[in-house]
Amino acid sequence: MNAPHTNTPAAAPSSDVRSEEMLLNMGPQHPSTHGVFRVVIRTDGEIVLDSESHVGYLHRCFEKHCESVSFLQSVLYTDRLDYLTSMGNNLAFSMAVERLYPDLKIPERAEHIRVICAELNRIASHLLAIGTYGMDIGAITPFLYCFRDREKILSIFESICGQRLNYNYVRPGGVAYDIDDSMIAAIKDFCGYFRPKAQEYDDLLSNNDIFVRRTANVGVLPKDLAISYGVTGPSLRGSGLKRDLRRDAPYSIYDRFKFDIPVGTGEKGTLGDCYDRYMVRVREMIESLKIVEQAVAQIPDGPFKSEQLKGKLRPPKGESFVRVENSRGELGFYVISDGKDVAARVKCRAPSFHNISLLSDISKGCMIADMVAIIGSLDIVMGEVDR
Amino acid sequence: MTTPYTLVDWVLGDGAGWLARFIGAILVWAVPITGFVSFVGLLSIWLERKISAHIQCRLGPMEVGPHGALQTVADGVKLLAKEDIIPADADRILFAFAPMLAFAGTIVGFAVVPFGPGLIVADLDIGLFYLAAVGSLEAIGVIAAGWASNNKWSLFGSVRAATQVVSYEIPMGLAFVTIAALAGTLSMVGIVEQQQGWIANWFLFRNPFTWVAFIIYYIAALAECKRAPFDLPEAESELVSGFHTEYSGMRFAIFFLAEYAQMYVVSAVAAVLFLGGWYTGIAPLDAAIGGGTAGMVVGAGVIVTKSFLLVCVQMWLRWTLPRIRLDQMMYLCLKVLMPFGMLTLVGSTVWEHFLPSPAIVKDGGGWTGNTVMTGVVVAAIGTVALVAYVRSVIRATPSLRAASNS
Amino acid sequence: MDWSTIMWWVMAAVTVIPAVMIVLSKDIVRLAFWLLASLTGVAGLYILLGADFLGFTQVLVYIGGIMVLILFGIMMTNRDAVLMRRGETSGGAMLTGVVIAAATALALLKVVKDTKWKEAAPVDMPATTARVGESLLTDYVLPFELVSVLLLIVLCGAAYIARRRPEET
């Protein structure tokens, strides 16, 4: 059971190495690896011959933590997984815990608040993804535009739960605090504000010729490869597969809302290229906005958390597996409870972990600049890759 | 019109009193030019910050001085005080030498850039050729920096810089030759003086091909300055910071200053070659100002303003456009700019053969058949391009497409 | 000593000292930069001779083009091979080098000694650029064009050789 512990590709002896090949260490500290992610690239000039990904620099034993702190405290740690979509993480973990109870009803108002928060968070997360993607390609200004709009969402979240990034807001049984009319008004304001602003991203990036040439036909991810690697979320939909858990396996109250699922069309290049993945995110923001508008319009009065879950959380013995469609793909939690107030085992199925694992397959033969474009288009968050 | 003198004359002079001339040249030109370069650097960096900030819905520096005008000075002081870090495995001599080489390569360009009528260090008879020759010196400094850092990312940056600068010298040279063929001289002052009079005398409006030459020159100049979308040698999202990744403190500041000084040089050259140099383009106004000190001051103001406007366009482009890829950069140079540059050279000479410009009419003039024809052709091409652009935008935007179909 | 003589000595020093350093340097990149300095000196000598166009052609072609390409080539090869710091020079190679250098030096000295140098009176040196341009496009237009065609052929040949053939990849 002693597996070999060599983790770096052996450098070829310098005597018989072809002179133009070079091993290039991209990361763990590099502006475009979106966190501490390391790729060892074998290059021939600017061409990437081969690459090997190394993850784990941000490993902090999330799953082990969950085995030593209570269920409610574990929600806090889920914030730090995909720290750009904390609402979705909270939601997934809370639903996994809730499913351990045989007959638990979540109040309607709480479900609506959850959906509003999750979708607003998806917009915020996609805004960051688009902005940083522009920056990877070399356009710095769209990043600031995206941050300007993302700030508005973060301010709404701050007024809802007092936090701007790690919300710890959605909890088993409901949400932590109720929202009031001023917050609903702010959300409505944002919906009116954001729709025309979304055009700016198209003007600056989507229709920019240089941007199109840098992303179209680059990093093409064929559908079968994506399926084999378990890629989900916008990266999968960019390859043309219309799969979204919000529609295919509706959780919470997503089956009540009307929205489209944008998929890649290969409009500027090949189906499944970086441009398609980028475009899916741009279009998804508008769809999320539709959901928010509908949910805000029909939010009912009532309690914001379940009365059944008073006191210390002590789910009955059992196992549950729940997935939600997070902004980067399907986030799943496998929770095993043995009847105590501490989980026996929590396993996190992180979308970025799957999405980044195929990097070396789709980056062969591209240029170093494309490597950056591909990593950016997969939109990973190392927090959930390394957990 | 002053006669440009040869470099030999300028270097050797009349043989007597050379030491006095040498010291005099230092006092009269070297010190003010260095000061001017520093001023251009400070002003451009401040402009870049403010322009980028306003493009990005920000304010930019606001605290140090009015509207942050002294921020760059403060940063300069900070950079001076910073530790001078040389990586352990770097080639220390080259590492120290590289920024100086880059800066020197830039600053020698100022020798033939006029700052106004009579305000030129050396009006060489091969001024334009001199510019083309020294333009590549900065690249040597950049290459040395990338190599000496002993860092693979820096090396990539310097190799990219070498590729880019050497390649874009060719279309730039073609644009130079187009103008030189029209002007019949390589002297910068001589070229400016041919554009005296009304705005129609500017080389930009001389014939339709000079428009193309201007565009080619400006794109090539962006590449020579390594400005976005040609900032591949620095490319902070790909190469960390490219050739100056390992540089810090004052050595970095010198690279920085060299970049901004070069931006000014290429813009000033564009103003000289295409935009009438120190002439306002309004013949009576130029005549009213006349020569002498007033002409010198106004002329200096005009040419510096034109140059800074072009510098601002560079900044505008940088904060709007993404970066192109290495192969696209080479494609643009070899398959777009070079054929168009050759076409421009041939077309411009053929046009002048059939529709020769009149001799320079100092007090106006220039509104000839050539001008009219140039205007017609440029307007026609512009209209076609505009229509094509609007159509492509409509095609690319689903909502507009639907509206135009219904 | 007048200005022109001083400039001549300066330029000669800028040419010769780096040339010696090229021989003595063991680091290929340093060597390339010494070559750069030496070429600059040669350009300076051209300018002193009144051939300013030729001088700046030297700068444009050799420093701007060829030096960059040399550096380019050196940097793309293996750094350990380039540094050659631990490289050993065998005695035989050293001896051969000395013999060849001495023979060349002797031959050059003999040429210098045997040449009947004419003391030319200093002439006023007019601008060369216009004359270079004129002669290229009038008297020497055929050789000029032939050389361009030759260079074009060289370019095509280089591109052909450099291209990786399908079976090689």
Next chain:
Amino acid sequence: MTPEKIHDALNAAHPGAVLAFDPNPKLPSIKVAPSAWKAAAKTLRDACGLDYLVCLTSVDRGAELEAIYTLETMGETRAPIHVRVLVPRENPVIPTVEDVWRTADWHEREAWDLMGIVFEGHHNLVRILCAEDWEGHPLRKDYKSPDTYHGIKNNVT
């Protein structure tokens, strides 16, 4: 395919491979013998269309270590089915399925890293999240975190 049909198909293709079946709609699961797992995985992917390995969960069950493979069809969605493979703690060896689902590559490395399950035939079974020279498998229940790591003190109270 419903869990029942998958179970039937698996049973028909590999008699004796299926050790238990739990059709609980919340968490349908099939227990498969480790020796038959590789062949069963191919059947599940090719015959049952389960082309998507959602997740690989490793669990410490005391005397045994368990690997839970959550499988699904990418094209259509229903509750995923869970395949449980249990191996003895002393000799936790499971045949690799990285050539069946490519996701399994990293997931198996993770399960080896954190739980110490050996995936036989994996081409590069090395630690993925912990440091290369880390000792032990942190998610096992009897794991004691070391007091020092390269001179860095741990467990400081």
